[in-house]
Amino acid sequence: MSDRFKNRSRSAGTRDVVVIGAGHAGLAASYCLNERAIDHVVLERGEIANSWRKERWDSLQLLTPNWQSRLPGYGYSGDNPDGFMSMPEVIDFIAGYARHSGAPVRTHTTVSSVRPERGGYRIETDQGTWQARAVVIASGACNIANKPRVADDLPPGIRSLTPHDYRSPAQLEQGGVLVVGASATGLQLADEIRRAGHEVVIATGEHVRMPRRYRGHDIQFWLDRTGLINQRYDEVDDVARARGLPSPQLIGSHDLPILDLNRLSANGVQIVGRLMGVRNGAAQFSGSLRNVCALADLKMNRLLDGIDEWVLRNSVLCDAPQRFDATRVDESPVLTLDLSKNNIQTVIWATGFRPDYSWLDVPVLDRKGRIRHDGGVVDAPGMYVLGLPVLRRRKSSFIHGIEDDVRDITEHLANYLDDLSGRTYPFTRNAAAGACARTAAA
């Protein structure tokens, strides 16, 4: 109650909608709200595309090819549709979108609290307080790098890094590196750190193996053409599981047809099981390595079988089918590794990411801290979330995946505001708004 007397909670304004985050998702939301002439503001803690600027390693390139970089009313216009954007290019792309759409973004405005107030929400920031009837959370899926509890048991003297801290091999001490996790992040980091001359061990739990190229095309071409990537969240067998899957072992480069554990071990990276504990200075790895590799191989082959069947059914002309070698696992995989004896100087926790909702003072988190939502419609009136894995479709967390989600969500949001007002909203609906609604229905 006393907050209102504090200087920091001076009123910044009232809008129908406050969008939190000016990344691709928040800007896409703004674009569709504009189409419907819905009054809104986009609050951004840093610069536009902030996480792409501050929380990515140097060599990272987008995992989707340029032809797939598209947002509502905007797309890639360069001359290399099959290439992959570097981080500066992604930042340019998203900043260009913000200019193109004229999104009402307030940069350097950090949200410290969102809470219900008078049938809407009160959004406190370090630049004053906003009031809104609806809130769209587009603050990202990867704000916090997960670190398992076992990280606390590392012996002193070993440097612990997350992918948010890591930039390039140049920042590493001499000596060995233990990369924990074999998703896209873990594989890419293990690969480049090994190539920089370090001894590298990669701890491997469940992972998703996927070739970059298949039958003469990028894998994203096939995921797109077969419609797999468009599968809806309510059609997925076990959506909770799908949402928790590690990212496929892809790299944004066509240098290799596949970056996988076989490639890493051929380059001298040691593959071990999932990190289960650290005891007396020794890392303990699970004896399940063979099985997690078998699971990933079988799953990849099911994906390729599905593509082959689709090619056959649709009589598509392309290269012949192929299968990749099964993942090679040592005869006796290492189960314990004395970290100091093996000169491990650095551990990198490539163990996934999670969103940060520490500012969200609305009871919408489940016991695991995940936001409760049905396809992005949060379990609180007038609250929406965008950009999470398999939010509404398998493609939801990709740049090109945001458009369909945003159109669905803004339609729901517009209806919500209508109902709230008990009248058609807004007073003047422009032609573009009609087009937007039709696309969403299609």
Next chain:
Amino acid sequence: MSDVTNAANNGVNVEALLGARAALTDAPAAAQFVWRAESEWKGGVHTQSTIAGFFGLGEEQSRGKSFNFDTDHPEVFAARDQGATPVEVVLVGLAGCLTGGIASVAQNRGIQLHSVKATIEAPMDLAGILGIDADVRNGFKSIKVSYQIDADASDDEIRAVVAQSQKRSAVFDIITNPTDVNVEVNK
């Protein structure tokens, strides 16, 4: 899809298991189980263990019966061989867990099983338990499970069932991952 599921009958009530999964998702406390065994020394290296009740679904569960397991050692260990060795019982646990899992996963995927047989081998260097060489561990060097499965499914489908069974197996997890063990003595 549901027709296929109904066609297979491996004697596993998958609907009940899926129902339990749904119910326990919303009631995490009820999912907290405690398994128990009691054991008594019978002389020599012969021990008899008894399994009766357990705790789960928020309360004590009684089976109305109990199971006895004798463990001993064979004559080459100068013992009386009145039961399997404890390490063999561990293999029994693994086989029971993986095979039960295979039946459940196959049922859930609509795969009819006709026969599921496994042989399990677990090499061990006795230099460990006899204290001959401190660098040798007491337990198995490794475990090899070989399945022979006759089922109405492709090779890869069968392999996927076996892989999924390992992924969801409690005994597989107990053996492959460290567990904190607290052995205390009460008067």
